Amino acid sequence: MTDPAAATTPTDIDVVRDRHVRITFGDGVVAAFGVHALRAACPCASCRGWRERGEVAWPRPGMPDVIAVAHASLTGAWGLSIDWSDGHSTGIYAWTVLRDWWDRGLAGGLVDEPADPRPDPPR
Ligand SMILES: [Zn+2]
Structure with missing residues (x-):
């Protein structure tokens, strides 16, 4: 039986700066996120605020619609x-x-993160 935590634990991360972030999860699922979709779905408070007002978080008017990953790093686990x-x-x-x-097929955006993250389940 598969460890349920495996589905949310990456075993490999591949960043192609101007194309995608591809994540292999512990259950074998490979998920590729285009950089444009990722940038538009930025989960930070200010981008979330734009979307809550019915506007696009990215690209904002007057901003270039070209985007790339400058740097990616792990945030804890x-x-x-x-x-x-x-x-x-x-x-x-x-x-x-x-x-x-x-x-969810990349539907509905990336904004469902709870305000205060739930603690990790006991191991
Ligand atoms: Zn943001």
Whole structure:
């Protein structure tokens, strides 16, 4: 039986800066997120605020619609922190949220993260 935590635990992360972030999860599922979709779905508070007002978080008017990953780093065990080529770097992409988004066919955005993250389940 598969460990349920495996579905939200990455075993491999491949970043192609101007194309995608591809994550292999512990249950074997490979999820590829285009950089444009990821940037538009940035989970930080200010981008979330744009979307809650019915506007696009990215690209904002007057901004270039070209984007790339400048730098990506692990945030503890729970997510990926991305510095974007437009200077934006406040969003942290949690594995659980990314996996949920992928399982929903990238529908509905990446905004379902609870305000206060639930504690890790006991091991
Ligand atoms: Zn943001």
